[in-house]
Amino acid sequence: MTVALDLAPTSEAEVSEILADCHARRTPLRIAGGGTRIENPFLAETLSLSRLSGVVTYSPGEMTLIARPGTPLPEVRQMLAAEGQALAFEPPDLRGVLGGNGTPTLGGVVAANASGPRRLLTGACRDHLLGVRFVDGRGRVLKNGGRVMKNVTGLDLSKLLAGSHGTLAVLTEVVLKTLPLSPxxxxxxxxxxxxxxxxxxxxxxxxxxxxxxxxxxxxxxxxxxxxxxxxxxxxxxxxxxxxxxxxxxxxxxxxxxxxxxDVAHFAGGGPLWRILCKPTDAPSLCQGLRAMGGDCSLDWGGGLIWYRGPGNPRGLAPHATLVRRDGATGPAFPPLTGAVARLHDGLRRTFDPAGILNPGLMDA
Missing domain, CATH: 3.30.70.260 (ACT domain)
Structure with missing residues (x-):
């Protein structure tokens, strides 16, 4: 029996039904939260998680937050601040960069492993991710991790899903550690x-x-x-x-x-690239990027370069992601090669054997 598609599910069970049906019919899906992290040109039906929203549990004393993926990031920040707490990894809000009308969501933060300047001291989003519930490409509901640190045995899948941009599974619940705000x-x-x-x-x-x-x-x-x-x-x-x-x-x-x-200095027009590098390489890379006709800024002590300008910087910096296209073409993520590509393909086949989750986004 074919499930009638509702592409704005309100429950984990609905997400499971949709993915099981799309897996059986090999129907590709574009997975979206607030649509504020990276421009995804992939044309397909969109599975929006915006209605799968809300805080499940917030325990200030235990510094633990459990929420559904569509929960708006501004609401989370406000709630935590009222208790003198915050997400220590300082996730950026790229609405100004991408110029969209969406609202950043907690699921999008985790899926992108989005981390701001404080990553330098406290680590990335995945370092504060205690557990997840998710639905894989077959429609199976799975969970990993828990509500406290150091309670995971075996492979910590939550760390794997953080930064996968919805290509391995659809998050339905995330558990994050919070920390006190600095006074x-x-x-x-x-x-x-x-x-x-x-x-x-x-x-x-x-x-x-x-x-x-x-x-x-x-x-x-x-x-x-x-x-x-x-x-x-x-x-x-x-x-x-x-x-x-x-x-x-x-x-x-x-x-x-x-x-x-929030990279506000590069809001507006022009292709925008996010480049990861060794901090010691940053000055020479910036010199080469400026020779291409653009401009640069540094974060994370030089480990992160933002480049706005023409050309493709991957000839200089292999780990370059195209965040805002504005006329630029080609894959958003750098092509994988060798053992990394084989590992990536193996994970995709395991989690999403029909290849329905954001195909072409990270494997082009």
């Missing part, structure tokens, strides 16, 4: 510096025990953020000021970290 923060600013100088500053600061929680370079200015309790924050700030005195740092309160997180 105070300050930023050291270094105006008029190149990427090469910024990397020297980052290297010096990040080799200290002073827990720098943000290191970015935007528009010729380098930024270093420190967060924590007021008393110890002043000590760490002063030690960093003394250490980096040769670069004449300035102290800035209310620095634009939300804008840095």
């Amino acid at each position: 105070a923060r300050t930023t050291l600013v270094f105006p008029g510096v190149t990427e090469t100088t910024a990397l020297r500053i980052f290297t010096a600061a990040l080799s200290t025990p002073f827990e720098v929680s943000g290191a970015a370079h935007v528009g010729g200015t380098a930024y270093l953020r420190v967060e924590g309790l007021e008393g110890q924050l002043a000590y760490r700030r002063d030690r960093l000021l003394a250490l980096l005195a040769d670069w004449q740092p300035q102290v800035m309160e209310g620095a634009p970290w939300d804008a840095i997180r």
Whole structure:
């Protein structure tokens, strides 16, 4: 019996029925939350998770949040802030970059492993993901992990699904660890510096025990953020000021970290690429990218380059993802080769043997 498709399911059971039917008929699906993470040109029926929304459980005392994938990220932030907590990995909001009308969702954050400047100190989204419930490409409902740390035996599938962009399974519930909000923060600013100088500053600061929680370079200015309790924050700030005195740092309160997180400086037109690299390679890569006619910014102490401009940067930087097309063509994700490609194909065949989940998005 063929299941009548409702492509905006409100329950896990409905997701399972839809995927089982699409698997049997080999009907491809475009998996979407708020549509605010990456431009997906794949043309197919869209399975929207926006109605599979809501917080299942939030325990501030246990610092644990359980929610469905369509739960809007702004609502989650507001709820956690009311309890003095936050998602420590600082997920970015790319609505300004992509110019869409959608709302970022918690499932989209996990599916993209979306992580902001604080990843430098606290780790990525997947490092705070305690467990998941999901439906695979056959329509099977599965779960992995739990509600506390270190309770997983065998393969931790939640870490595998984080960053898979809906190509392996459809998330129906996520369990995330929350952390207290830092009561105070300050930023050291270094105006008029190149990427090469910024990397020297980052290297010096990040080799200290002073827990720098943000290191970015935007528009010729380098930024270093420190967060924590007021008393110890002043000590760490002063030690960093003394250490980096040769670069004449300035102290800035209310620095634009939300804008840095959301790549607001590259909102608007032009193809936008997200490039992962070794921090020590960032200055030379930026020099080559600028020679292509575009502009760059750095995050994660140089481990993340945002490039806006013409051309395909994969000739210089293999790990480049096309986030905003604006006329650019070709696959969004870099092609895989060798053992990595074989492993990727094997996982796809295991989780989605009919190839119905976002085909072409990560394997083109």
